[in-house]
Amino acid sequence: EAEVAQSPRYKITEKSQAVAFWCDPISGHATLYWYRQILGQGPELLVQFQDESVVDDSQLPKDRFSAERLKGVDSTLKIQPAELGDSAMYLCASSSPGGATTTTKQYFGPGTRLTVT
Amino acid sequence: QKEVEQDPGPLSVPEGAIVSLNCTYSNSAFQYFMWYRQYSRKGPELLMYTYSSGNKEDGRFTAQVDKSSKYISLFIRDSQPSDSATYLCAMGLNSGAGSYQLTFGKGTKLSVIP
Numbered sequence: 001e002a003e004v005a006q007s008p009r010y011k012i013t014e015k016s017q018a019v020a021f022w023c024d025p026i027s028g029h030a031t032l033y034w035y036r037q038i039l040g041q042g043p044e045l046l047v048q049f050q051d052e053s054v055v056d057d058s059q060l061p062k063d064r065f066s067a068e069r070l071k072g073v074d075s076t077l078k079i080q081p082a083e084l085g086d087s088a089m090y091l092c093a094s095s096s097p098g099g100a101t102t103t104t105k106q107y108f109g110p111g112t113r114l115t116v117t
Numbered sequence: 118q119k120e121v122e123q124d125p126g127p128l129s130v131p132e133g134a135i136v137s138l139n140c141t142y143s144n145s146a147f148q149y150f151m152w153y154r155q156y157s158r159k160g161p162e163l164l165m166y167t168y169s170s171g172n173k174e175d176g177r178f179t180a181q182v183d184k185s186s187k188y189i190s191l192f193i194r195d196s197q198p199s200d201s202a203t204y205l206c207a208m209g210l211n212s213g214a215g216s217y218q219l220t221f222g223k224g225t226k227l228s229v230i231p
Contacts, residue, residue: 033218040223042224055212055213056218106219111160
């Protein structure tokens, strides 16, 4: 069964350092999402891509976060500089294109657990 | 008030019990209603998906949506220790090209005691 891949699974970094996370969606999935999940909370959407284009990044703190999906396949989320409050699980999800009257399901990867010290 | 409210629990039940999990929402524009299961330190796994009011059954799981009351439920029959996890409700809003954006509840942590 195809899965969303993410790496690294765990990352510990000091505040003010740069950190990057990678996501490889399920093959053929045009839509890719990055979510942040703080401990004890549900995931919150950071950014949505359709192929290589950003559909919505209104919840992405753009002063320190950036996301790209250059070839419309895998994606990278970067934080620079990291702050203590960025400690969370960063989840990637993907879905295949829906039709005019149908939509599809989002499948999540295992996540990257970030700890900022 | 958050758009999606979910009692975080924790909820502890004996094996074989019927479990009821609930969420309320305030945005009437939500079109899709989902339940995800998340084991500790893992990504969410889609359990149930529906877009209309009424019941949808899949094995031991039944999802119920009442759009008029803005209320969704997940029932688990004959609960098993392997059902111990955090259950997240999620509401979807169409974002074009057959995709949607999800707004999640906080999650309810369930423990099924053997």
